[in-house]
Amino acid sequence: MTQMMKYEGLEGSQKNRVLVAVRFRPLSDKERGRGDHEVWECSGNAVGILEDVGMKVKFIYDHVFEPRTDNRTVYKTVASPIVQSALDGINGTVFAYGVTSSGKTHTMMGTDDTPGIVPHAIAEVFRCIARTPNKEFLLRLSMMEIYNEVLNDLLDPARTNLRLREDQRKAGNTIYVEGIREETLVSVEHALQIIAAGNEQRKTSATAFNEGSSRSHTIIRITIEASDRADALTDPNARLGRTISYLNLIDLAGSESAKAEVNRSQRMEGSFINKSLLTLGTVIHKLSEGKAAHIPFRDSKLTRLLQGSLTGSGARIAVICTITPASTQAEETHNTLKFASRAKRIEVSVARNEIMDQSSLIARYQQEIQLLKGQLDMVMRERGGLPLHDPLHPEVRTLRERLEEERQALLARERDKLALQQRIARLTQCILHGAAAATQMEKRLRAPPSEQAAAAAAAAAQASSLSIGGEVSAGSREAAPPPLADVATTVAGVRGAGALFPGADLERASTARGVSEAVEVEADLLRRQVHVLATELAERDRMLQTIHSMRGYGGGSSGTSRGGGDGDEDDVAMQVMLADRDFMQTQLQAADAHSGKLALALERMRRKLAAATGQDPESIDYGLDASPEEAEGDLAELAEAARPLRHGYDHVLAEKVLKMEEKVLLVLQAIRAKEEQLSNQRHVLETLTGLEDQVQVRLRELEGENGSLRQELERLDAQNNNLQGYNLDYMSNEDLGELIGSLTQAVERVRITVQLRRLASKKGGGAGSVQALNLSLDGSATSGGMTREAMRRALEELQSNGHSRRTTAMSDGSDFSPL
Numbered sequence: 001m002t003q004m005m006k007y008e009g010l011e012g013s014q015k016n017r018v019l020v021a022v023r024f025r026p027l028s029d030k031e032r033g034r035g036d037h038e039v040w041e042c043s044g045n046a047v048g049i050l051e052d053v054g055m056k057v058k059f060i061y062d063h064v065f066e067p068r069t070d071n072r073t074v075y076k077t078v079a080s081p082i083v084q085s086a087l088d089g090i091n092g093t094v095f096a097y098g099v100t101s102s103g104k105t106h107t108m109m110g111t112d113d114t115p116g117i118v119p120h121a122i123a124e125v126f127r128c129i130a131r132t133p134n135k136e137f138l139l140r141l142s143m144m145e146i147y148n149e150v151l152n153d154l155l156d157p158a159r160t161n162l163r164l165r166e167d168q169r170k171a172g173n174t175i176y177v178e179g180i181r182e183e184t185l186v187s188v189e190h191a192l193q194i195i196a197a198g199n200e201q202r203k204t205s206a207t208a209f210n211e212g213s214s215r216s217h218t219i220i221r222i223t224i225e226a227s228d229r230a231d232a233l234t235d236p237n238a239r240l241g242r243t244i245s246y247l248n249l250i251d252l253a254g255s256e257s258a259k260a261e262v263n264r265s266q267r268m269e270g271s272f273i274n275k276s277l278l279t280l281g282t283v284i285h286k287l288s289e290g291k292a293a294h295i296p297f298r299d300s301k302l303t304r305l306l307q308g309s310l311t312g313s314g315a316r317i318a319v320i321c322t323i324t325p326a327s328t329q330a331e332e333t334h335n336t337l338k339f340a341s342r343a344k345r346i347e348v349s350v351a352r353n354e355i356m357d358q359s360s361l362i363a364r365y366q367q368e369i370q371l372l373k374g375q376l377d378m379v380m381r382e383r384g385g386l387p388l389h390d391p392l393h394p395e396v397r398t399l400r401e402r403l404e405e406e407r408q409a410l411l412a413r414e415r416d417k418l419a420l421q422q423r424i425a426r427l428t429q430c431i432l433h434g435a436a437a438a439t440q441m442e443k444r445l446r447a448p449p450s451e452q453a454a455a456a457a458a459a460a461a462q463a464s465s466l467s468i469g470g471e472v473s474a475g476s477r478e479a480a481p482p483p484l485a486d487v488a489t490t491v492a493g494v495r496g497a498g499a500l501f502p503g504a505d506l507e508r509a510s511t512a513r514g515v516s517e518a519v520e521v522e523a524d525l526l527r528r529q530v531h532v533l534a535t536e537l538a539e540r541d542r543m544l545q546t547i548h549s550m551r552g553y554g555g556g557s558s559g560t561s562r563g564g565g566d567g568d569e570d571d572v573a574m575q576v577m578l579a580d581r582d583f584m585q586t587q588l589q590a591a592d593a594h595s596g597k598l599a600l601a602l603e604r605m606r607r608k609l610a611a612a613t614g615q616d617p618e619s620i621d622y623g624l625d626a627s628p629e630e631a632e633g634d635l636a637e638l639a640e641a642a643r644p645l646r647h648g649y650d651h652v653l654a655e656k657v658l659k660m661e662e663k664v665l666l667v668l669q670a671i672r673a674k675e676e677q678l679s680n681q682r683h684v685l686e687t688l689t690g691l692e693d694q695v696q697v698r699l700r701e702l703e704g705e706n707g708s709l710r711q712e713l714e715r716l717d718a719q720n721n722n723l724q725g726y727n728l729d730y731m732s733n734e735d736l737g738e739l740i741g742s743l744t745q746a747v748e749r750v751r752i753t754v755q756l757r758r759l760a761s762k763k764g765g766g767a768g769s770v771q772a773l774n775l776s777l778d779g780s781a782t783s784g785g786m787t788r789e790a791m792r793r794a795l796e797e798l799q800s801n802g803h804s805r806r807t808t809a810m811s812d813g814s815d816f817s818p819l
């Protein structure tokens with residue numbers, strides 16, 4: 001179903017006159033050679049015949065091109081606006097009309113050096129499409145010729161004598177050529193190759209004027225379907241605007257009169273060519289009168305084909321009348337100019353053919369593409385990949401790879417962080433023990449010997465009251481120090497190596513400060529790692545968000561419609577990823593919180609250490625030893641914890657891949673079945689076409705036979721008439737003599753027969769002489785109404801020859817007795 005839309009370019013009017021241009025060509029060498037001279041001249045938009053002074057006959061047109069005008073100018077002026085309208089959904093037709101050799105083919109097709117309207121139009125169509133990214137176009141090209149009133153497909157020579165049909169539901173043009181081949185165009189070069197191949201099939205024969213004269217009307221039809229791009233619409237619920245239009249580019253056969261044809265077959269061609277052109281003239285004439293009279297579109301194939309373009313179905317038309325200024329062609333040129341003047345008076349309505357339903361091919365293709373894209377998406381998703389058709393596909397894949405790398409790096413850092421945390425916790429414990437021991441030692445070293453034992457006991461008590469978090473119980477300083485041997489053992493545990501030498505307690509205390517600083521550096525490192533991890537997490541979130549939005553999961557797009565089951569499966573995959581991410585996020589937060597706690601504990605511990613040793617907290621230093629075995633143990637533990645999750649994920653993916661392979665197999669089977677069905681249908685169609693051709697041939701044979709039978713009948717009728725009018729009484733002597741002559745011959749035949757019979761009876765020794773002889777004269781002798789007198793004379797002659805005769809039965813029933 002289509003709807004005609006008003007064309008804005010017409011400034012409020014829906015009617016538009018046919019645009020008529022006249023194009024002169026230069027006098028050819030051949031014309032000059034035979035003494036032709038120019039008798040027509042153009043001036044502005046007027047054409048006139050040259051007489052001695054000025055122009056006597058004058059015609060005015062929309063454009064008149066002088067002989068030097070090139071094809072590009074003709075295209076730009078006449079055809080380009082029609083091509084652009086066609087891209088906007090308005091039918092367009094450009095004719096080249098004129099006598100043979102006047103330049104029609106030169107104007108329409110041109111040469112490699114000067115391309116004509118057809119190549120220019122195709123190039124412009126593709127240029128405009130490239131400049132319209134918010135629309136999708138589908139171009140199809142068909143090429144046909146009308147030769148001797150038979151319509152042939154130039155793109156498929158096997159398709160001849162095609163029929164024109166009418167379908168009121170057809171968008172843009174209800175008349176169509178049944179079974180014509182249409183090629184979908186992909187580029188300018190492709191289109192020109194198709195046209196060149198079609199041109200090879202054209203019927204040409206030399207005429208008196210043009211060696212390569214076109215003897216047929218050639219029609220190139222470009223069907224343009226246009227549709228808004230769904231992804232370019234601002235409102236996703238808005239209806240896609242679709243249009244369809246037909247651009248006809250027509251090179252007519254020469255319009256010269258029959259007297260120019262040199263032989264019988266050309267005269268026949270001429271009469272057919274002229275039938276189409278004559279009807280075109282009549283149709284144009286009637287249309288130009290603007291009356292609601294009967295217009296004989298059906299009288300010729302050409303006018304029937306162009307009916308949609310010439311009448312109110314909405315079209316823009318341009319006629320280019322090509323003209324030779326040669327004196328010998330003056331009369332034909334005059335006729336061309338008169339035709340052009342009539343064409344100028346035609347008004348046609350101009351409307352855009354908007355497609356309101358899903359019937360257009362482009363709509364079907366769009367649906368099919370959507371469907372295929374959906375299927376492809378599904379296959380790719382199920383295989384754990386991303387849609388190949390997605391222009392961002394490589395980017396998405398890179399993002400996914402980066403995401404995976406980041407995830408791995410994050411996991412590794414988490415492991416490192418955990419190991420560090422454990423080491424910090426252990427160190428904290430050791431530092432506190434170390435700090436208490438150092439305090440006690442110093443006290444013991446400074447105090448008088450009597451107090452040293454009490455101080456050692458207090459230090460031991462303080463060390464035992466310290467919590468892991470670094471809390472020190474109130475009054476710990478007053479507690480009794482541990483024995484020296486205990487302190488030495490504790491510090492040795494902190495260093496993880498070496499013996500503690502009695503008497504070097506201060507040196508140990510300064511070593512403990514070094515440890516504290518190292519721990520602080522590590523804590524600082526940890527804080528920085530936490531920051532880096534947080535930044536990475538944010539980056540990873542952003543990437544996830546990008547992937548979500550690309551797959552329709554992005555913020556606010558959760559309503560994007562998807563196939564039920566497949567969407568669920570996809571959700572599962574995403575959920576796994578999200579859970580994974582959340583898990584890591586929680587880990588990070590915990591690590592963050594813990595490192596904050598650690599920093600606080602470290603600070604408190606440092607202050608306690610400083611207070612215990614009476615030193616500046618900044619100068620306290622403890623030695624530190626790493627424990628790689630423990631870190632490795634942690635890593636293994638973490639990997640073990642992650643395994644079930646990873647295993648589950650892989651398992652789900654593997655299952656999906658299997659399922660998807662099954663689905664792909666089913667789709668492939670369906671495609672194969674369809675192809676087979678199509679090939680069967682094509683076979684049936686070919687058989688039917690073959691049968692139809694045979695029937696046509698037989699029909700023609702029968703018509704031939706019918707003709708000769710009719711001739712025979714006519715001849716017999718004429719004879720019959722002659723015979724019916726036969727009357728001896730009115731016959732001339734001459735005719736009577738002739739008749740009697742033939743009668744005599746008949747009688748002679750009878751006589752011979754009688755003699756033979758008699759001879760036979762004698763030989764048989766039978767009844768003796770013949771008693772009686774009954775004669776029945778044949779119809780040819782009696783039907784003419786032979787007189788009794790003539791008959792009598794004939795019998796007398798018989799008798800005088802010695803034959804006896806008694807009775808003769810006349811064929812009219814009367815008895816005849818001899819004298």
Ligand SMILES: Nc1ncnc2c1ncn2[C@@H]1O[C@H](COP(=O)(O)OP(=O)(O)OP(=O)(O)O)[C@@H](O)[C@H]1O
Pocket residue numbers: 024025026028067098099100101102103104105106107207210212213214215252253254322
């Ligand atoms: N405007 C022009 N400028 C130069 N040469 C031209 C022009 N028009 C036609 N010719 C030349 O005149 C000759 C005949 O032209 P063309 O074959 O286009 O005529 P035609 O009208 O198509 O003839 P036919 O009806 O017999 O096919 C060609 O050699 C062509 O190159």
